[in-house]
Amino acid sequence: MAETLVLVALGIALLAGMLATVQLVRGPDAATRAVALDAITLITLPMMVGLALVVGRSIYIDVALVYAILSFLGVVAFARYLDRGI
Amino acid sequence: MSDTPIKAPVAVLFVFNWILLWVLWVLMVGTLASQELAVGGFVAAIGAVFAVKVAEDGPPLMGGTLLSPRRALGLALYVPYLIWQIVLSNLDVARRVVSPSLPIAPGIVRIKTTLKSPLGRMVLANSITLTPGTLTLDVDGDELCIHWIDAQTGDIEAATKAIVGGFEKRLEVIFG
Amino acid sequence: METFTAVLGVAGGVIAVIGALFLFLGALGIYRMPDVYNRLHAGTKATTLGNILTLVGFGLTHPEWLPKIALVVLFVILTNPLSSHALARAAIRSGVRPVAGTTSDEDCALTGGQKP
Numbered sequence: 001m002a003e004t005l006v007l008v009a010l011g012i013a014l015l016a017g018m019l020a021t022v023q024l025v026r027g028p029d030a031a032t033r034a035v036a037l038d039a040i041t042l043i044t045l046p047m048m049v050g051l052a053l054v055v056g057r058s059i060y061i062d063v064a065l066v067y068a069i070l071s072f073l074g075v076v077a078f079a080r081y082l083d084r085g086i
Numbered sequence: 087m088s089d090t091p092i093k094a095p096v097a098v099l100f101v102f103n104w105i106l107l108w109v110l111w112v113l114m115v116g117t118l119a120s121q122e123l124a125v126g127g128f129v130a131a132i133g134a135v136f137a138v139k140v141a142e143d144g145p146p147l148m149g150g151t152l153l154s155p156r157r158a159l160g161l162a163l164y165v166p167y168l169i170w171q172i173v174l175s176n177l178d179v180a181r182r183v184v185s186p187s188l189p190i191a192p193g194i195v196r197i198k199t200t201l202k203s204p205l206g207r208m209v210l211a212n213s214i215t216l217t218p219g220t221l222t223l224d225v226d227g228d229e230l231c232i233h234w235i236d237a238q239t240g241d242i243e244a245a246t247k248a249i250v251g252g253f254e255k256r257l258e259v260i261f262g
Numbered sequence: 263m264e265t266f267t268a269v270l271g272v273a274g275g276v277i278a279v280i281g282a283l284f285l286f287l288g289a290l291g292i293y294r295m296p297d298v299y300n301r302l303h304a305g306t307k308a309t310t311l312g313n314i315l316t317l318v319g320f321g322l323t324h325p326e327w328l329p330k331i332a333l334v335v336l337f338v339i340l341t342n343p344l345s346s347h348a349l350a351r352a353a354i355r356s357g358v359r360p361v362a363g364t365t366s367d368e369d370c371a372l373t374g375g376q377k378p
Contacts, residue, residue: 001268001271001272001275002268002271002272002274002275002323003275004275005272005274005275005276005278005279005323006275006278006320006323008275008279008282009275009278009279009281009282009316009319009320010282011282012279012282012283012285012286013282013285013286013316015286015289016282016285016286016288016289016290017289019286019289019290019292019293020289020292020293020305022293023289023292023293023301029298029358031298031349031352031353031356031358032298032301034349035292035298035301035302035305035306035349036292036301036305038305038306038345038346038349039288039289039292039305039306039309042285042288042306042309042310042312042313042338042342043285043288043289043309043313045313045317045334045338046278046281046282046285046312046313046316046317046320049316049317049320049321049331049334050278050316050320052327053320053323053324058116058327058330061327061330061331061334062114062330064334065114065330065333065334065337068334068337068338068341069337072341072344072345075345075348075349076344076345076348078349078352079345079348079349079351079352080348080352081352082349082352082353082356083351083352083355083356084355110333113329113330113332113333114330114333116329116330172310172311173311176284176307176308176310176311179287179291179303179304179307179308180284180287180308182291183287183290183291183294183295183304183308184287184290188294188295188296190295190296190300191365192297192299192300192360192361192364192365193364193365194360194364194365211343211347212343212344212347213343215307215343215346215347216307216310216339216342216343217307218303218304218307218308219303221299221302221303221307221346221347221350222343222347222350223299223347223350223351223354224351224354224355231354233299233302233303233350233360235300235303237365
């Protein structure tokens with residue numbers, strides 16, 4: 001039962017990620033694309049933890065943690081670039 | 087509790103950072119084995135030395151003593167309030183997104199905060215951003231520019247009351 | 263004990279599904295909203311609650327991993343407002359205009375990269 005629900009949640013999250021990706025491609029300006037990218041990271045994060053549950057390896061949670069840190073830095077760097085160029 | 091921000095003593099900062107980093111280490115390794123604890127304590131001490139160096143070079147963040155019962159109580163009351171606000175306004179934004187007519191009335195408003203300490207202002211700005219419906223665009227001294235998804239008013243005082251009224255009086259207790 | 267873990271697992275699954283629905287609403291908000299600032303509202307913040315709920319739900323199905331998942335949740339709560347604030351500030355300073363009909367305060371709006 002719990003496993004099924006986890007799979008359902010992963011499926012919905014996957015749909016959300018696909019919708020955000022559509023916006024990433026469609027977005028009229030760079031700032032919109034950055035927003036979409038940020039949302040994609042936030043959606044991918046729980047998906048990684050869900051993957052760790054499904055395959056039963058806790059090491060993937062560490063991957064999610066590092067991914068969270070790196071994507072935060074990436075978004076901030078992108079914002080800096082938008083602000084004044086590198 | 088003084089008005090002018092002063093720096094906490096180095097020793098207090100060190101112990102504070104040390105404990106914080108050690109707890110972080112234990113959470114990451116996920117065991118309570120004695121070797122892990124020992125290595126963690128050592129590494130956390132090194133990290134705390136660098137963290138204290140950064141704090142020494144930076145500006146003072148808040149007034150008064152670092153830890154007081156009043157502050158701890160204020161923080162303990164603030165966290166549930168923030169979580170409740172996050173839930174409420176998430177439901178609000180979700181309602182806006184799913185309704186077919188997309189009922190938004192965006193506006194950019196300016197508000198004035200009475201908080202004096204830089205750390206308090208940062209927490210206020212982040213709290214505003216965390217609750218959907220309001221988004222901090224820019225902070226300039228005691229004035230914040232906020233994008234409001236449902237702008238009811240352009241007046242500074244009315245907007246201040248509507249957006250930060252609840253946060254401000256709780257943060258006043260913590261960061262004073 | 264056995265039934266308790268099972269009940270906890272199902273409750274965690276339900277919470278995770280609700281959280282995933284919030285994630286989807288966030289993505290839908292990004293798709294539907296008219297300009298970058300409104301997208302930020304829906305996108306990076308409606309997803310915060312979705313993120314927290316999904317992670318906590320997953321954690322409940324595997325209670326022994328809960329501390330590490332709590333660390334991820336804490337990190338998301340701390341960094342998410344920072345990154346969306348950075349994006350919003352960069353957008354307004356680089357002169358991205360809000361959608362037509364946005365009321366705005368003259369001192370704040372569209373300083374367009376002039377502020378130091």
